[in-house]
Amino acid sequence: MGLQTVEFEVCGRPAPQGSKSYKGYRSGKPILAESSPHLAQWRGAVAGAALLAASQEPDAPFDCPVELSVEFRFAMPKVRRRLGHERIPKLSAPDLDKLVRAVGDALQDGQLLASDARIVRLNNVEKWEVTGWTGAIIRVTRWVDIPTDNQKHAQQRNQQGRPKGS
Structure with a gap:
């Protein structure tokens, strides 16, 4: 199995995606909006960096299984700095899974991934x-020798002599 890694950095304030706030009713249906006011700016920054990375990759957008590794970097509060801690794990909000959700969608928006459903392994x-600086170091590792479901179905159709689309 061949592996190829694309790595890039995104400066900014990482924001979670997935927490919703109730905003009222319209036409009898509840109106929900993202809770994080920084989500659009963060996703835009990640999508922009992903677009730049994709422009340097001839096979982008990747339509194969990928591993996503993200190191989120947050500014340490001054109180902790006085205690002499260096780089330590962050144990408070926002939730890691919601941060990763925002990055996965932004990688798709930035055309580095054909779909965030291609992410088969996470290491965050x-x-x-x-x-x-604050932000994230993002690594996308392609598993290049593993065919996608679409490629497998196309190979099976070709082996059976069936025309495409039937």
């Missing part, structure tokens, strides 16, 4: 940073 971490 949240960290406090004493110095340096």
Whole structure:
């Protein structure tokens, strides 16, 4: 199995996706909106960086199984800095799974992934940073020798002598 990794950094404030806030009713249906006011800006930053990375990849958008590894970097509160902690895991909100959800959708928006459903393995971490920048280091590793379901079905049709679409 061949592996190819694309890595890039995104500066900004990581924002979660998936928590909804109730905004009222319209036409008898509840109106829900994303709770994070920073989500659009964060997804835009990730999508922009993904678009730049995709422009350097001849096979983008990737339509194969991928592993997504994200290191989220948050500014450490001043109180913790005085305690002498360096880079340590972040154990508070936002939830890691909701941060990853925003990144997966942004990678699709940025045309690096054909679909965020192609993510088959996750390796993610949240960290406090004493110095340096905040944002994320994103690694997308392609499993290039594994055919997708669509490719498998096409191969089966060709082996059976069936025309496409039947």
